[in-house]
Amino acid sequence: MxxxxxxxxxxxxxxxxxxxxxxxxxxxxxxxxxxxxxxxxxxxxxxxxxxxxxxxxxxxxxxxxxxxxxxxxxxxxxxxxxxxxxxxxxxxxxxxxxxxxxxxxxxxxxxxxxxxxxxxxxxxxxxxxxxxxxxxxxxxxxxxxxxxxxxxxxxxxxxxxxxxxxxxxxxxxxxxxxxxxxxPRVVALAQSALLAQSGDGDARVLQRRSAGDDDDAMTREYRRGDAMRRVHWRASARHGSLMVRQEEQHSYPEARIIVDTRLAGYPDAGRNESVRLSSGAITAAARSPRFEWIVSMLASAAVQLKREGFLVEVIETGPSQLAEASIVHRRAAEEQEFLTRLATFGPVESAPGWWGEPVPSTSAGGPVLALVAHPEPETVAYLRRQALAGVLAVAFVVESSSSFGDFARTGDPARQPVADELRDAGWKVIAVQSFDDVAEAWTLFVAESRAHRDNN
Missing domain, CATH: 2.60.40.10 (Immunoglobulins)
Known part of the structure; x- marks a missing residue:
């Protein structure tokens, strides 16, 4: 037949x-x-x-x-x-x-x-x-x-x-x-040393209360429609009016993942004749093994950090593809939406200097991860400014498996290797290749997180 x-x-x-x-x-x-x-x-x-x-x-x-x-x-x-x-x-x-x-x-x-x-x-x-x-x-x-x-x-x-x-x-x-x-495939990753764990398995939450008496911080005036079971009787007696309990304000530690999504940062992007995609940012003419490794690490790291209690923010160096799904937090629906968006996540064309510098999220001292291959000088300059004092900044650099490297293809042999540029700026660099195991690369990040914890 x-x-x-x-x-x-x-x-x-x-x-x-x-x-x-x-x-x-x-x-x-x-x-x-x-x-x-x-x-x-x-x-x-x-x-x-x-x-x-x-x-x-x-x-x-x-x-x-x-x-x-x-x-x-x-x-x-x-x-x-x-x-x-x-x-x-x-x-x-x-x-x-x-x-x-x-x-x-x-x-x-x-x-x-x-x-x-x-x-x-x-x-x-x-x-x-x-x-x-x-x-x-x-x-x-x-x-x-x-x-x-x-x-x-x-x-x-x-x-x-x-x-x-x-x-x-x-x-x-x-x-x-x-x-x-x-x-993308989500790989089970090891627990990092960034947060202490509570007995019930959930990551420890940082709670913020305003200065003063705890009862005052936890209560507010009664409003029409409030359930009577929420009335705080001791605070009501002290204030002379009904006071009800309000939910405590929670501040979750933040983690940022910076992903280089500019097509120019992936010299290995080429045509894949064995797959025909119907739609989305990924096309048969722009598939990169190095970017696929980055997407697998992005999905796995975001899910792992989210389960450890972090508010995970994904920053793209190219035009936004994740939109509101770039913030990953506790709800399972948000995690599924994030992974679904990654189905069509790919390197895209972008004009130089089109994006402004995002405001660093350093209030909770969370880690900053960078996922890059051969980023443009503009992207490297942006990354250099993100390695702040006291913040764990780790960059995964997916290097070329070719003996000629990236420089022969980009025509810039005099350029300093990306890993060296980031190390000079204060980043901890983990060099990998597109065929390396994501879980093994993450164990190196776990080691960096333990060293950062011990030094702080």
């Missing part, structure tokens, strides 16, 4: 009819029979040649004329999955035609090689009976394991039939596509 490939026109059923090797042999033999019969003056060879040519033609017409009126519904076990994990896909195929359908192979279209799932036999579908609009249905299932992050179009359903003599086969697509969101 030939390999099935998805078709781009999805709103109508497309039909492609091809001769099999056997059908092609019949055409060749028929042509030779006609030539030999005409040259030798033997009518029997002319008849045999015509018959041999007519068989593949009739087989093609038979395959082409097969009526099919199918409806396809596709459902994922989880509409948002993590790269490298397996999701179960369920297809429901309903037959609305007046004729039955049997002897058909099926496969579902994929946006990456081999462009279609493994083929299988479609269960026989009975015909619609009279005007009762009855139909036969079949349920198909298969497992899908996307390797890369992104938003992918799965489908359409591909069907292939063959005539009884196996002289011609026809392939057509049915139904539309369904989008599957694939988030």
């Amino acid at each position: 030939p390999r099935l490939r998805p078709f781009r026109a999805l709103s109508v059923a497309l039909r492609v009819v091809r001769l099999t090797d056997r059908g092609s042999a019949f055409v060749v033999l028929g042509g030779l029979g006609l030539v030999a019969g005409y040259a030798a003056g033997m009518p029997i060879l002319l008849y045999a040649g015509c018959f041999a040519l007519a068989l593949p033609l009739m087989a093609g017409v038979l395959v082409r004329s097969r009526e099919s009126s199918l409806a396809v519904a596709r459902q994922f076990a989880f509409p948002v999955v993590e790269a490298g994990t397996t999701s179960r896909v369920t297809l429901r195929v309903d037959n609305y035609a007046r004729t039955g359908l049997r002897g058909v192979h099926w496969a579902d279209g994929l946006p990456w090689q081999p462009w279609a799932t493994a083929s299988g036999w479609l269960p026989p579908l009975s015909a619609r009976v009279g005007g009762l609009n009855q139909r036969s249905a079949a349920q198909l299932t298969y497992s899908l394991t996307p390797r890369d992050r992104g938003i992918f179009e799965i489908g359409p359903l591909l069907l292939q039939s063959i005539d009884p003599l196996a002289l011609a086969n026809g392939t057509w697509s049915v139904g539309g596509v369904t989008e599957l969101t694939v988030t």
Whole structure:
């Protein structure tokens, strides 16, 4: 059976009819029979040649004329999955035609090689009976394991039939596509030494109370609609009016992650012919293995720091792609929204100097992480200003695995290596490569956090 490939026109059923090797042999033999019969003056060879040519033609017409009126519904076990994990896909195929359908192979279209799932036999579908609009249905299932992050179009359903003599086969697509969101892989990371942990496993919260009596700091005047269970009777007796308890103000320690998202900072960005993405910031022409490592570290580090109790702020050096999802905190919904945004997070073109300098978040003394590969001088200058005294500043620099390095490709061999520039500015630099394990690189950050804790 030939390999099935998805078709781009999805709103109508497309039909492609091809001769099999056997059908092609019949055409060749028929042509030779006609030539030999005409040259030798033997009518029997002319008849045999015509018959041999007519068989593949009739087989093609038979395959082409097969009526099919199918409806396809596709459902994922989880509409948002993590790269490298397996999701179960369920297809429901309903037959609305007046004729039955049997002897058909099926496969579902994929946006990456081999462009279609493994083929299988479609269960026989009975015909619609009279005007009762009855139909036969079949349920198909298969497992899908996307390797890369992104938003992918799965489908359409591909069907292939063959005539009884196996002289011609026809392939057509049915139904539309369904989008599957694939988030980056989140690696389990070790606990850092940045916060002391409470007995219940949650990170310690810094509480701010105004100066003065604790009762005054925890209460306010009664307002219409306040529940009576919130009345603070001791404070009410002292003030001579009803006072109610108010929620304590919490100040969570902050952590910032600076990500270089400028396309110029990734000389290794190139075309990936094995993946076709339907939409989003990532395109087939701008995929970088070094940036993919950065995204995996970004997702894993943000989730880990968030679970340790940090308010995580992600700063992009290029145009904003995360928008309101750039702040990650305690709610699980915020974490999922952040990871979903990272599905289409990619290096983008940006004009020099388009972004102003964000205000450093140093009120809680949280760490600052930088994720870069080969940033532009403007980005390095910005990073130099972020290494403040008393703040743990750690930069992950994804270096080139090529023996020529980045300088030969950027035409700037005289430029000082990025790692050295950041070290001179006070950053702790962890040099990695795109094939290094994210969890192992994080252990070096944990060591830096312990050294920072011990020195402060």
